[in-house]
Amino acid sequence: MATTASFIIVSRNDIPIYEAEVGSATKREDAAQLHQFVLHAALDIVQDLAWTTSAMFLKNIDRFNDLVVSVYVTAGHTRLMLLHDSRNDDGIKSFFQEVHELYIKVLLNPLYLPGARIASSHFDTKVRALARKYL
């Protein structure tokens, strides 16, 4: 089943530090920019919503055509945002939790400056494998 999904990690200063297309559908040229645009537009909504609740996983905060944005906010206000068309909430929650663990491992690297882009190919491979597993 082909799914479109676009995943970005945004730091507390609203700078994207990681982005990836993790859906299994074929990538169209215009769709890639559109997905990123929708995700960035959803940042304002996340900002407001994050202060109202103390939960980490906020689901379905925004819709665009038939694509839905889900967000997972960490205590340090790093946002993991996913744009997808499936309705698999539990799978998405587990995906976010596993990526959160991976992100912490990246952070623990003393040579990684918090807030810089995550350029590790290992991280990239792991995220894509998790996406195939849970989405």
Added chain:
Amino acid sequence: MGREVSESCIDSLLTEMVSSYCNHFYANKPELAARRIEAIGYQVGHQLSERYTMERPRFSDHLEAIKFICKDFWSELFKKQIDNLKTNHRGTFVLQDNRFRWLARMSLDPTADDAVPQDPADFAESKAAQAMSMYLYFPCGIIRGALSNLGIPCAVSADISNLPACSFVVRIKA
């Protein structure tokens, strides 16, 4: 994330870090050495706070975050909680630890030179206190890094007027 490190290794590492920054890298420039050590603590605090807040829900206000530092964060680092928390409800918090682990094995040697009674005693005491205060920049940096990551910009200073108790004063910036 459940491995263990021997405590004497941590003590030796901290002693060596302070010693190399004060005597080696920035000899004769204690302010610069202090700033570097505090910056190291800042990054460590940043990473540790991200790691220890993984399972729990996020914080609704400043007091919740400070309480997290006093209880969970301190127990992960030092296997005990902060003994006393005071606040003036206007952005200043005093965290008091009655037996600060990293200073527990340090002794303040009352000076060897006894030429003139009162003055050198005070002078030497302040030199020893200054040497001791170098070791406090790292934990201050850790607290500052952890709180900054939780969204609370602040300034942290330490006070060792009565050992082995140690107080950390946290001032939240506006």
